[in-house]
Amino acid sequence: MKMAHTCVRVKNLEESLNFYQQAFGFEENRRRDFPENKFTLVYLTLPNDSYELELTYNYDHEAYDLGDGYGHIAIATSDLEKLHEEHKSKGLEVTDLKGLPGTAPSYYFVVDPDGYKIEVIREK
Template sequence: MKQQLVEICLRVRDLEATLDFYTDLFDFEVASRREFPENKFDLVYLNSPGSSVQIELTYNYDAEPYNVGDGFSHLGVTVGDLEKMHEICKASSYETGELRGLSGGTPTYFFVTDPDGYRIEVKRAK
């Protein structure tokens, strides 16, 4: 049976700050937004151009702060110009790691952290 990954859900504390991160820093676009005030939550679906996988941002109105946990590691995105994106992220208010390469090799990635503590691995597109 064939399967296809279609979405990844992230629970967020500050929906607007998280939207700014994914739409301003990266080129994600809001695909849809649904508000459920009677159930005290909102859903926002983000598309990344060139990908069929969406990120579902779930904002629960009365939730306690979330723990990212030690089982989850990161999401990954690719960019055409790694060094330029690294400079953009470093100039932002978001925690940005240094450029790295596997086993000390040529730099091919870095990490940036979103407002909720989720790490995004930014990789050089192949």
């Protein structure tokens, strides 16, 4: 077995596509439209990675209530500080660099248009 994809429900497909493409370099891998059922699925991948992020767009749906149980997806980068500065310069909502108790900074979070928090971690 292997992981296939992670689904994120979005209220504005184009805004979310733009965010993931501009913030992280995701590329649209495939798209499945179901107009009769009023939803579209867009599968994104990072270059050289087959794991997919599925954006699910349900037509005419208002913002989703994320509640307090949502975890997060994590994206690893070889240059954490550089990407952190890029995200800040693009005006994205980002946290300061953080570390687990007693450790050096190794991650931060960036918030997507729907309020999902994406953890950006230092590649091991």
